[in-house]
Amino acid sequence: MSIVPYAGRAGGSLPQSVSLLTGDNYTAWSIKVEANLDAAWLWEAVVVPEDAAVAVIAKKDKPAHAYLLGxxxxxxxxxxxxxxxxxxxxxSLKARFVGAHRVRTARLGTLRGEFELLRMA
Incomplete structure (x- = not known):
C-alpha cells in the first residue's frame, strides 16, 4: 500500500497523505479523505449543499476530483x-463498497444461523 501526497491548493492544502483505496479499507479511507477534503474547503464539491453557488463548486471540483483519483x-x-x-x-465508490459491505454482513448472518442449526442438530 502506498501513500499518496497531494500538492495542489484550492482554498487550503490537504494536510495529510491518504493510503490508496484497495477495496478492503473503504471505511477508513473514506473517513480520512472526507476529513482532508473538508480541511481544504473542498468537501462541498463532493456533497453539494442546496444553497451553494455553482461557480464556487465548479472551482473546487477539479482539485477535489484530482485528489480522489489520486x-x-x-x-x-x-x-x-x-x-x-x-x-x-x-x-460511485460509496455505492460499490457500502453495498458490498451490507451484502457481506447479511451473508455472514445467514451463515451463522446455518451454523447454529447444524450445531444443534
Whole structure:
C-alpha cells in the first residue's frame, strides 16, 4: 500500500497523505479523505449543499476530483475514470463498497444461523 501526497491548493492544502483505496479499507479511507477534503474547503464539491453557488463548486471540483483519483488503486481508477465530477466519483465508490459491505454482513448472518442449526442438530 502506498501513500499518496497531494500538492495542489484550492482554498487550503490537504494536510495529510491518504493510503490508496484497495477495496478492503473503504471505511477508513473514506473517513480520512472526507476529513482532508473538508480541511481544504473542498468537501462541498463532493456533497453539494442546496444553497451553494455553482461557480464556487465548479472551482473546487477539479482539485477535489484530482485528489480522489489520486487516492485510488489502479483497478479502481480505471473503473471510475469516466466520472466527470468529484461527486460522481464519490457516489460511485460509496455505492460499490457500502453495498458490498451490507451484502457481506447479511451473508455472514445467514451463515451463522446455518451454523447454529447444524450445531444443534
Amino acid at each position: 487516492t485510488l488503486a489502479e483497478d479502481l481508477l480505471l473503473q471510475v475514470a469516466s466520472k466527470k465530477t468529484a461527486a460522481e466519483v464519490w457516489a
